[in-house]
Amino acid sequence: MNSNTEQWQVSKSAVASEKGVVASQHWLAARAGAAMLDAGGNAVDAAVACAMALNAVEPWMCGLGGSGYIVIWLAEEQRCRVIDFQGMLPAEIDLDDYPLDPHVPDSIMGFPGVVGRQNVVGYRSITVPGAVRGLTDALSRYGTLGLDTVLSPA
Numbered sequence: 397m398n399s400n401t402e403q404w405q406v407s408k409s410a411v412a413s414e415k416g417v418v419a420s421q422h423w424l425a426a427r428a429g430a431a432m433l434d435a436g437g438n439a440v441d442a443a444v445a446c447a448m449a450l451n452a453v454e455p456w457m458c459g460l461g462g463s464g465y466i467v468i469w470l471a472e473e474q475r476c477r478v479i480d481f482q483g484m485l486p487a488e489i490d491l492d493d494y495p496l497d498p499h500v501p502d503s504i505m506g507f508p509g510v511v512g513r514q515n516v517v518g519y520r521s522i523t524v525p526g527a528v529r530g531l532t533d534a535l536s537r538y539g540t541l542g543l544d545t546v547l548s549p550a
Contacts, residue, residue: 418442421457425449428549437541440468444535447527448550463526466534477538481530483523493520 409423411430416439418429429446437445443466450458463483469476493514500509503516514520535546 416442418446420446420450422450422453424453424549431549432541432546435541435545437546438539440466440534440538441541441546444531444539445546445549447531448547452550460528461525463523464530466530468534468538470538479530479534479537481526481533483526485523 411418411423411426413430413433415430415433418426418433420426420429425446428449429442432441432445433439435441447458451460463481465481466479467476468479494510497509497511500511500513502508503513505516507515510516532543535541535543539546
């Protein structure tokens with residue numbers, strides 16, 4: 397190895413639970429989810445605890461000001477439920493203020509090009525966050541543990 401070469405090693409800590417599996421980017425978040433399973437909670441309790449813990453341990457990647465989706469399999473009903481908690485546009489927004497421009501490339505998220513790229517850059521690109529409502533909605537509808545219990549590891 398010379399001075400122009402870097403060597404990287406990536407490893408992750410594992411968290412074990414007798415009640416199920418929780419996968420996460422950060423081991424502390426996985427531990428929070430596993431704790432919910434150990435406390436008798438279900439997969440939704442574990443997922444919400446894991447997500448909320450990620451807000452604490454990796455706020456630059458997962459924040460309360462974010463948005464997302466949660467997909468829940470209801471085994472007894474043999475059905476899938478999805479809760480969409482993507483950010484919402486502010487109520488007073490005027491879509492005419494975001495004229496399309498065919499000369500502006502689409503965003504990396506697939507949004508069409510807009511004059512000044514104002515739909516992806518700057519204060520006019522921000523939506524009302526949905527993470528807290530979406531995760532607490534999932535917990536209240538499909539979880540088995542209380543919010544205080546699920547949030548306690550975070």
